Structures are given as C-alpha cells and as structure tokens.
Amino acid sequence: MELRRGILKxxxxxxxxxxGRYAAAGVLVLNLVSSPGTGKTALLERTLKDLKAKxxxxxxxxxxxxxxxxxxxxxxxxxxxxxxxxxxxxxxxxEMIGKHLDGWEGVALGELDYLFIENVGNxxxxxxxxxxxxxxxxxxxxxxxxxxxxxxxxxxxxxxAAVITKMDIAGPCEFDLELARKNINEIRxxxxxFETSAKTGAGxxxxxxxxxxxxxxxxx
Amino acid sequence: xxxxxxxxxxxxxxxxxxxxxxGARVEKVRLRVGALAAVIPETLEFCYGIAAEGTPLEGSQLxxxxxxxxxxxEPCGLDSEIEGIQSFRCPKCGEPCSELRQGRELEIxxxxxxxxxxxxx
Numbered sequence: 001m002e003l004r005r006g007i008l009k010x011x012x013x014x015x016x017x018x019x020g021r022y023a024a025a026g027v028l029v030l031n032l033v034s035s036p037g038t039g040k041t042a043l044l045e046r047t048l049k050d051l052k053a054k055x056x057x058x059x060x061x062x063x064x065x066x067x068x069x070x071x072x073x074x075x076x077x078x079x080x081x082x083x084x085x086x087x088x089x090x091x092x093x094x095e096m097i098g099k100h101l102d103g104w105e106g107v108a109l110g111e112l113d114y115l116f117i118e119n120v121g122n123x124x125x126x127x128x129x130x131x132x133x134x135x136x137x138x139x140x141x142x143x144x145x146x147x148x149x150x151x152x153x154x155x156x157x158x159x160x161a162a163v164i165t166k167m168d169i170a171g172p173c174e175f176d177l178e179l180a181r182k183n184i185n186e187i188r189x190x191x192x193x194f195e196t197s198a199k200t201g202a203g204x205x206x207x208x209x210x211x212x213x214x215x216x217x218x219x220x
Numbered sequence: 221x222x223x224x225x226x227x228x229x230x231x232x233x234x235x236x237x238x239x240x241x242x243g244a245r246v247e248k249v250r251l252r253v254g255a256l257a258a259v260i261p262e263t264l265e266f267c268y269g270i271a272a273e274g275t276p277l278e279g280s281q282l283x284x285x286x287x288x289x290x291x292x293x294e295p296c297g298l299d300s301e302i303e304g305i306q307s308f309r310c311p312k313c314g315e316p317c318s319e320l321r322q323g324r325e326l327e328i329x330x331x332x333x334x335x336x337x338x339x340x341x
Contacts, residue, residue: 128326
C-alpha cells in the first residue's frame with residue numbers, strides 16, 4: 001500500500017501556517033543555528049541592541065534545553081525576549097514556536113519588524129525542522145575549525161546566510177578565513193557570508209544592512 | 221538524535237493508515253530518506269524496534285532507501301546525482317550548484333500489510 005507521507009508533515013504544515021502569519025504581519029523572521037558556544041546569543045544581543053537604536057521593533061524567542069540565562073541576557077537589550085525550554089529535546093519545532101507566540105504578553109507579531117529565533121545549540125537536528133522562517137542563519141566561530149561546514153553539510157546546505165563569529169580572536173586561533181569561506185561555498189554555493197565580532201562590532205554594520213535589505217524584500 | 225521522535229511519527233502515521241483494515245498486521249515499512257536529511261539509517265532502525273513494540277508494526281521490517289543528492293546545474297540545464305555530500309558541484313562541468321532537486325526527503329514510501337482475513341481468502 002502506497003503512503004507517500006512526509007514524516008515531518010505535521011511540522012511542515014504548522015510551519016506553513018506560521019510562514020503565513022509572519023507574512024501577514026510583515027515581520028521578518030530569522031532562525032539562528034549553530035553549535036553550542038558559537039556565539040548566537042552574543043550576536044543576537046548586539047543585533048537587538050543596534051537594531052533597537054536604529055528605531056526597529058525587534059523581539060526574540062530563544063531555545064535551550066534548560067535555564068532562562070540566555071533570555072535574561074538578551075532582555076538587557078530592552079527588547080521583548082521569551083525563553084523556550086525544550087527539556088531535553090535537541091531542536092525547536094514549529095509547534096513550540098506557535099505556542100510561545102500565542103500568549104506572549106505585550107508582543108503582537110504585527111507590531112514587529114524583526115523576530116529572531118535562537119535555536120538550540122546543535123548542528124544536526126534543527127536542520128530538519130522548518131520554523132516558517134524567511135532566513136536561516138548558520139553561525140561558525142573561529143574557535144571551531146574551518147572544516148565545520150564539511151562535517152555538518154546538512155545544516156550548512158540548508159542555510160540562507162552564514163555568519164563567522166569571534167573574528168576578534170581569529171589571529172590567536174590561527175583561523176584560516178579563506179579556507180573557511182571556501183568550505184562554506186563548497187557546501188552552499190553563493191551563500192552570503194559575514195565576518196563579525198559581537199565584541200568589537202566588526203562586520204556588524206554589514207550584517208545589519210543585510211537584515212534591512214531582507215526586510216525590504218519582505219515588504220515588497 | 222531526533223531519530224526516535226521521527227520514528228514515533230512513522231509508527232503513528234502507519235498505525236492510523238490501518239484504520240480501514242481492522243486487525244491487520246504490518247509486515248514491512250519502506251522509507252525514503254535523502255542523503256541530506258540529517259538522520260542516521262542505523263539509528264532509525266534501532267529506534268524502530270523500540271517504537272513499534274505493542275503496535276501493529278511490532279516485528280515488521282523497516283526498509284530504508286537512501287536517495288542520493290541531485291543538483292540542478294544552471295549553465296548545463298541538467299539534473300545530476302552527486303557523490304557524497306561534501307561538494308555541491310555539477311559532475312559534468314564542475315560549476316557550483318545551489319539548487320537541489322533531491323536529497324532532503326524524509327518520507328514513508330509504502331507499507332506491506334497482512335489483513336486479518338487474509339488466510340480465509
């Protein structure tokens with residue numbers, strides 16, 4: 001008997017629903033994925049603060065197995081932030097996002113310009129779960145080694161943009177930037193790559209410019 | 221390690237599809253899994269034994285067809301299978317390919333069942 005059913009059909013349907021909601025609200029939604037410790041929270045802290053300073057309306061959902069440490073860190077930016085604790089689950093899924101958007105006190109999608117979703121630190125499982133995002137951003141830090149894209153091709157191939165983080169310590173780490181760029185391009189040809197340091201602010205303007213462009217594309 | 225939740229979903233979907241065949245037992249479940257689907261076939265098989273326990277799928281065979289990645293080459297206008305998942309280039313001309321035509325599948329393809337009244341027929 002033929003079934004031909006997607007195993008993730010339920011998630012895909014929920015994600016399609018979310019995508020419709022984001023579009024109707026005119027909010028640009030990004031899904032940030034990386035290994036644990038790459039600097040998703042640091043980049044997001046900086047991004048929320050700088051976008052807010054430019055007058056943009058921003059918010060973030062942040063996924064972790066346990067603790068609300070990241071949400072508290074991000075809340076210092078003044079932007080609304082909501083923690084999602086997965087309690088052992090290695091990824092966020094569309095159902096979790098939907099539940100946390102509903103009943104998020106004081107936050108209406110229609111009043112946001114950008115919504116950032118910080119996924120659970122994991123370069124494998126989150127690649128299978130569509131959250132309805134417009135842009136999936138994969139992060140790679142200079143401490144991780146240039147061959148990470150080759151080791152985790154399923155994630156890097158599914159990304160729409162890549163951010164190399166902690167560029168301020170690239171020297172001491174003997175990070176080979178050209179090799180990293182080449183490896184990313186081998187797995188995901190033509191992807192936009194940003195070289196950033198959340199600490200010094202290097203590359204952040206270019207990153208914010210990309211977000212603004214992407215948002216305009218969203219509106220048109 | 222999200223294989224167990226994926227397999228649990230497979231077991232649920234297959235069990236639901238048996239609604240029209242009361243008492244039927246599943247003999248074989250066939251999956252289509254792309255090389256870029258981020259799952260390990262061996263782990264799926266291991267989890268299957270656990271998830272199938274106490275369901276009409278208990279004791280059935282799980283067959284996993286792994287599908288290679290197929291890229292679309294803009295200049296050549298061709299779809300081609302690539303070997304492995306380390307380099308996404310057209311095997312004919314070497315051009316980098318950003319468009320995939322196959323490789324992310326995560327599907328239940330088909331099932332084989334034994335109906336309750338099969339012996340009588």
